[in-house]
Amino acid sequence: MSTCTALIVAAGRGSRFGGPLPKQYALLAGRPVLRHTLEAYRSASSINRLRVVIAPGDEIHYQAAVEGLNLPAPVLGGASRQQSVLNGLEALAGEAPDFVAVHDAARPFVRPVDIAACLAAASAEGVSGAVLGVRLADTLKRADAEGAIVDTVPRTNLWRAQTPQIFRYAQLLDAHRAAASLGASEATALTDDAAVAERAGLKVVMVEGSEDNRKITTADDLARCVAMETRTAFGFDVHGFGPGNAVMLGGVAIPHTHTLAGHSDADVALHALTDAILGTIGAGDIGKHFPPSDPQWRGASSDRFLKHAVELLAARGGRIVHLDLTLVCEAPKIGPHRDAMVASIARIASLDPDRVSVKATTTEKLGFTGRREGIAAQAIATVEIPRR
Numbered sequence: 001m002s003t004c005t006a007l008i009v010a011a012g013r014g015s016r017f018g019g020p021l022p023k024q025y026a027l028l029a030g031r032p033v034l035r036h037t038l039e040a041y042r043s044a045s046s047i048n049r050l051r052v053v054i055a056p057g058d059e060i061h062y063q064a065a066v067e068g069l070n071l072p073a074p075v076l077g078g079a080s081r082q083q084s085v086l087n088g089l090e091a092l093a094g095e096a097p098d099f100v101a102v103h104d105a106a107r108p109f110v111r112p113v114d115i116a117a118c119l120a121a122a123s124a125e126g127v128s129g130a131v132l133g134v135r136l137a138d139t140l141k142r143a144d145a146e147g148a149i150v151d152t153v154p155r156t157n158l159w160r161a162q163t164p165q166i167f168r169y170a171q172l173l174d175a176h177r178a179a180a181s182l183g184a185s186e187a188t189a190l191t192d193d194a195a196v197a198e199r200a201g202l203k204v205v206m207v208e209g210s211e212d213n214r215k216i217t218t219a220d221d222l223a224r225c226v227a228m229e230t231r232t233a234f235g236f237d238v239h240g241f242g243p244g245n246a247v248m249l250g251g252v253a254i255p256h257t258h259t260l261a262g263h264s265d266a267d268v269a270l271h272a273l274t275d276a277i278l279g280t281i282g283a284g285d286i287g288k289h290f291p292p293s294d295p296q297w298r299g300a301s302s303d304r305f306l307k308h309a310v311e312l313l314a315a316r317g318g319r320i321v322h323l324d325l326t327l328v329c330e331a332p333k334i335g336p337h338r339d340a341m342v343a344s345i346a347r348i349a350s351l352d353p354d355r356v357s358v359k360a361t362t363t364e365k366l367g368f369t370g371r372r373e374g375i376a377a378q379a380i381a382t383v384e385i386p387r388r
């Protein structure tokens with residue numbers, strides 16, 4: 001039975017990722033991306049051993065990510081990916097596996113069945129290596145520096161290469177050693193291990209994998225990978241009428257025989273919406289964040305309250321799916337101002353207007369709204385937030 005060691009390359013600095021941590025150590029569903037990748041390889045019966053290549057200085061992040069996995073000491077990477085892989089291959093010289101599966105730490109969704117298929121293809125007679133990939137589905141265009149299309153590249157037989165890239169160990173080590181002596185410009189063209197092997201004249205084949213085996217490159221990629229849950233919460237507010245000639249509703253000044261009385265601008269619509277959003281994250285109510293006893297909120301424009309709630313939600317990784325508002329009053333008439341209120345609320349909450357709904361009703365002259373003593377507002381916020 002032949003042996004295969006997985007060499008997980010986690011030495012990148014991830015300049016496109018941003019954030020405080022390199023992407024391979026960022027948390028995905030509460031665990032480092034690297035940990036997910038290692039777990040995938042541990043559950044692959046075709047893999048005998050695991051070794052990780054890390055950047056010097058990342059030891060603390062690495063130890064936290066591999067806690068309890070009982071792995072051999074990590075290998076320190078070099079200035080380029082190619083150098084990092086070579087360091088890893090050299091470190092395997094003692095165990096000298098028959099095959100080595102080189103894998104990007106930032107591809108945590110690899111399936112054990114695809115690893116096995118890749119190893120089987122690399123083991124075929126006359127083949128030196130195999131690369132997991134997907135056939136190109138999009139039309140390919142070549143454009144000049146100004147973006148003008150020069151030609152359309154036929155996509156027949158074109159693939160996007162992923163990892164693992166599995167090779168006969170001794171052959172890949174030789175190919176990498178030979179490539180190490182290349183000049184910088186020639187070495188830059190060798191963007192994956194298959195390119196190093198191809199340059200050495202080795203036969204490498206493509207193996208059809210899955211789009212799911214995507215690489216996490218940016219913080220947005222990571223966000224898309226996070227399982228979200230939907231939450232709904234309710235908000236309610238009432239303000240009474242006082243002397244004046246306009247009411248603020250949803251950030252829009254609407255002419256009326258009275259104004260709404262309150263400590264701030266008394267925008268009952270924005271207050272109900274703010275409480276609804278705060279409710280989705282269990283962050284209390286508007287009075288907790290903006291106490292009426294605090295003089296700085298006297299006459300304040302309520303758009304800052306709604307913005308604050310949206311920011312608190314965003315800080316938790318959440319986003320608003322929909323806001324639904326119902327105003328309850330005999331007057332003023334809401335219909336003529338509905339579109340302006342939708343646009344205003346959407347602008348304040350940084351949403352597409354089609355995610356905002358404004359409705360109005362009366363209470364058939366019953367109760368305090370029926371007696372024209374004030375306006376009530378009810379709001380429901382629907383949000384998506386990362387599952388913990």
Ligand code: MG
Binds near residue numbers: 239262268271
């Ligand atoms: Mg209020």
